[in-house]
Structure formats: structure tokens, C-alpha cells
Amino acid sequence: MAPSKQYDEGGQLQLMEADRVEEEEECFESIDKLISQGINSGDVKKLQDAGIYTCNGLMMHTKKSLTGIKGLSEAKVDKICEAAEKLLSQGFMTGSDLLIKRKSVVRITTGSQALDELLGGGIETLCITEAFGEFRSGKTQLAHTLCVSTQLPLHMHGGNGKVAYIDTEGTFRPERIVPIAERFGMDANAVLDNIIYARAYTYEHQYNLLLGLAAKMAEEPFRLLIVDSVIALFRVDFSGRGELAERQQKLAQMLSRLTKIAEEFNVAVYITNQVIADPGGGMFITDPKKPAGGHVLAHAATIRLMLRKSKGEQRVCKIFDAPNLPEGEAVFQITTGGLMDVKD
Ligand SMILES: Nc1ncnc2c1ncn2[C@@H]1O[C@H](COP(=O)(O)OP(=O)(O)OP(=O)(O)O)[C@@H](O)[C@H]1O
Structure with missing residues (x-):
């Protein structure tokens, strides 16, 4: 379907955020900058072909793994890494510097x-948030809601960014995006245009999609990546x-890529x-299920x-593990417009 004229002329992100661009600051150094450090463009192209689009990624x-890229000798890799180190100041930083860096976290x-x-403001950037729970517990509905809310401006608790969606079970429904x-x-059309979607059929396909994403993320402002579900294909492709x-x-390689x-x-x-049955959970545990x-x-x-089901469309979310969040639960409901608070 051709994009709407309205979108051609600006797009949702630009429309809503024209006056707030100053809040955005690029968080990475493009790989092209290596050229200014004396690396030839042919070698930069080889890195890009291998899915490396930023010095941070490099x-x-x-x-x-870099010498495994065709055409890059050990000597070349050393030179490339030296050049990248000059562009980035990586290594130790003070706690105060880290606190400043943490300020770039968007919720x-x-x-x-x-x-x-419950989440301290919402789903955080710079880390992986996992939701597990039985079927119909709301994991995919949360994903759909986030597809939209990520595109809201920052002052409306959005991420002012685009969304990449990798679907391993075929449960993404673009028509759900419209009412949300x-x-x-x-x-709705602009929101849909700001979501890039791929259906993965094997765990290898899923991994390759992640490699291809770097190119897109280096070019456009993405703020959310969804993988629904991260484990399904692994459970199919490996047996016993x-x-x-x-x-x-x-699985560890895939998760490391996501991090x-x-x-x-x-x-x-x-x-x-x-979730999988946990026979080791013991006879006194009422719901012996654990995340896969x-x-x-x-x-x-x-x-x-x-996540777990409650009465009707109500669901309960419990913090299972988080480094800086207190234990607790929140109740929400699933509606046509996405996740919402429960109305008494
Ligand atoms: N338009 C809607 N309005 C209200 N509730 C809806 C709507 N669409 C879906 N739901 C609710 O969302 C539930 C499905 O939740 P969801 O697809 O997020 O489950 P899930 O946890 O991802 O499960 P699975 O593991 O099966 O993928 C449905 O059972 C229904 O109760």
C-alpha cells in the first residue's frame, strides 16, 4: 500500500516532534567516521557488509570475529580498532559519568x-525487558501497545522513535494497531509506517534479521525492538x-546480540x-510454572x-527480577485501545 500523502510530507514522528528535536542526541558514532581516521572506504564497506554500522558496534x-570478515587481515583489524578507540572513549568511567549516561535512558x-x-516509569531503553506468562496473559497485547506508545513524544511518556518487530509465532496484527x-x-497510517515488521521462521532467520537491523537503526531513530517470542523457534529447531x-x-548468542x-x-x-511446567517446583507450589x-x-x-490472568480482561504483572525495582504487582486491563488501568 502506498504511504499516505500526509505521511509523505512529514511522518508521525516529525509531525509530533518538530519542536522537540533538541532533546534527541545521537548515541553512537557512525562507522563512516573511521575514514577520517585513515581507514579506507573499502574496508569500512566490508564492515558494513558484515552488519557493523557504528564504531560502538565495532x-x-x-x-x-573481525578477522573472520572476508578481506580483513589481522593488521587491518588492529588499525581499525585503534581508529575506533580514538573516536570513542571507552574503558573505565567515573560513577558520575555513568549517571550522566544513564540519563539518556528513555522510559x-x-x-x-x-x-x-511498577516499572519506574515504563519499559526502559538500554536493556532487555522480558515478559513471560501463560497464553492469553497479555504479552503480545503489551507488545502492540508499545508499538504505538514508543512513537509518542517524550513529554507524553513515549520514545519519539520507530519500532522494529520480529514475530516468530505469526501473532502480530496490524489491525490491532489502528484502535491503539x-x-x-x-x-494510524503514520504509526503503521513507523513499524518495521519481519516474520521469522527459524532461529537462524531470527538471528540474521537482527544482524540486518543494525543498518536500519544506524540510519533512523529507533527506540524499540520487539521479539515475540524470543524462544519459540529454539524450542522447535532443537529437540531433546x-x-x-x-x-x-x-540462544546466548542471540540474547547477546539483543543486549x-x-x-x-x-x-x-x-x-x-x-512458561514451562516445573516439576521441581514442589507439591506446595500452586502453579508450578517457570519461564523457559x-x-x-x-x-x-x-x-x-x-504476567498472569485475572478476572475478565484484567491481568496482573509481577516483577519477577529487576536490579533496581522493588518487588510488587500491578493490575491492568486489556482493551481495544491497548493496555489501560482498571477502572473501578
Ligand atoms: N481488541 C481487544 N479488546 C480487548 N481484549 C483483547 C483484544 N484483543 C485481545 N484481547 C485480549 O488479549 C488476550 C490475548 O493476549 P495476548 O495475545 O497478549 O496473549 P499472550 O500472552 O501473548 O499469549 P500467547 O502466549 O498465546 O501468545 C485475549 O485473550 C483477549 O482477552
Whole structure:
């Protein structure tokens, strides 16, 4: 479908944020800047072809993996890394500097004030937030709401950015976006145009999509990446105990990629996870279910949320694990306009 004329002329983000651009500051150094440090453009192109679009992203690769790129010798890689180090001041920083860096964290509203308060303001950029829970507990509906709220301006608790959505189960519904956008007073077509969507069919496909995203994120202001669900394809593509070690290793690689994207582009990463029966949970535990993915997922996700059904369209979110949030629960409801507070 051709984009609407209104979108051609500006787009939702530009329309809503024309007067607030000063709040945005680029959080990364483009890989092209290496040219000013004496690296030839052919070698920069090789890095881009390998999915590396920023100097920050480059520093997240080991030299071993960089020499694996066709045409880059060890000597070249050393020179490239030296040049990137000059552009970035990485290494130790003071606590105060880190506090300033943390100020760039954006918190994106979930649509429910109660849930936002539980989360300290909303879904955070620079880290991975995981939601797990049984089917119909609201994981995908939260993803849909975030697709819209991320595009709100910062003063409306949005992220003023675009959204990338990787769907492994085929549950994304663009038609759900329309009433959610209307609820926030946004133009639904523009909102849909600011979401890039890909359906993944294998875990390898899922990983390759992440590699391709770096190019897009280096060019346009993204603020949210959704992977719904992060684990489903791993559970299909690897079977049995015999393949468990390999599955966990590949899952760790994928999650490491997600963490790096979050930090490289100041993006919020929202992933959904499934629950599995926990026979070790003991007979006194009323609902012996635990998140899938084991320790690998537990370590990668910074904020882990457990969703469960309550009466009617009401759902409960519990902080399962988070470094700086107190334990607690929030009740919200799923409506046509997305997640909202429960009205008494
Ligand atoms: N338009 C709507 N209005 C109100 N509630 C809705 C609407 N669309 C979906 N829901 C509610 O959302 C629920 C589905 O939630 P969701 O798809 O987020 O579940 P999930 O946790 O992702 O589950 P799964 O693991 O099956 O993907 C439905 O059961 C329904 O109650």
C-alpha cells in the first residue's frame, strides 16, 4: 500500500516532534567516521557488509570475529580498532559519568499508569525487558501497545522513535494497531509506517534479521525492538536433551546480540517468553510454572515480568527480577485501545 500523502510530507514522528528535536542526541558514532581516521572506504564497506554500522558496534566484536570478515587481515583489524578507540572513549568511567549516561535512558509508557509506576516509569531503553506468562496473559497485547506508545513524544511518556518487530509465532496484527493509535490521538497510517515488521521462521532467520537491523537503526531513530517470542523457534529447531547444550549456546548468542543492540542504539528491547511446567517446583507450589530458557535467559534479561490472568480482561504483572525495582504487582486491563488501568 502506498504511504499516505500526509505521511509523505512529514511522518508521525516529525509531525509530533518538530519542536522537540533538541532533546534527541545521537548515541553512537557512525562507522563512516573511521575514514577520517585513515581507514579506507573499502574496508569500512566490508564492515558494513558484515552488519557493523557504528564504531560502538565495532567495539562489541572480538578481534577474532573481525578477522573472520572476508578481506580483513589481522593488521587491518588492529588499525581499525585503534581508529575506533580514538573516536570513542571507552574503558573505565567515573560513577558520575555513568549517571550522566544513564540519563539518556528513555522510559516508554505501557498505556497503564499502574504498570508504568511498577516499572519506574515504563519499559526502559538500554536493556532487555522480558515478559513471560501463560497464553492469553497479555504479552503480545503489551507488545502492540508499545508499538504505538514508543512513537509518542517524550513529554507524553513515549520514545519519539520507530519500532522494529520480529514475530516468530505469526501473532502480530496490524489491525490491532489502528484502535491503539486512535486512543493516543495518533494517525494510524503514520504509526503503521513507523513499524518495521519481519516474520521469522527459524532461529537462524531470527538471528540474521537482527544482524540486518543494525543498518536500519544506524540510519533512523529507533527506540524499540520487539521479539515475540524470543524462544519459540529454539524450542522447535532443537529437540531433546541431546541438543539442549547447542540450543542454549545459540540462544546466548542471540540474547547477546539483543543486549548489544539495546546499548548501541539506546533502544528498549522487549521480548516475550513462554512458561514451562516445573516439576521441581514442589507439591506446595500452586502453579508450578517457570519461564523457559533457563539460566541463559535469566542472565540476559535485565527486567523480568511475570504476567498472569485475572478476572475478565484484567491481568496482573509481577516483577519477577529487576536490579533496581522493588518487588510488587500491578493490575491492568486489556482493551481495544491497548493496555489501560482498571477502572473501578
Ligand atoms: N481488541 C481487544 N479488546 C480487548 N481484549 C483483547 C483484544 N484483543 C485481545 N484481547 C485480549 O488479549 C488476550 C490475548 O493476549 P495476548 O495475545 O497478549 O496473549 P499472550 O500472552 O501473548 O499469549 P500467547 O502466549 O498465546 O501468545 C485475549 O485473550 C483477549 O482477552
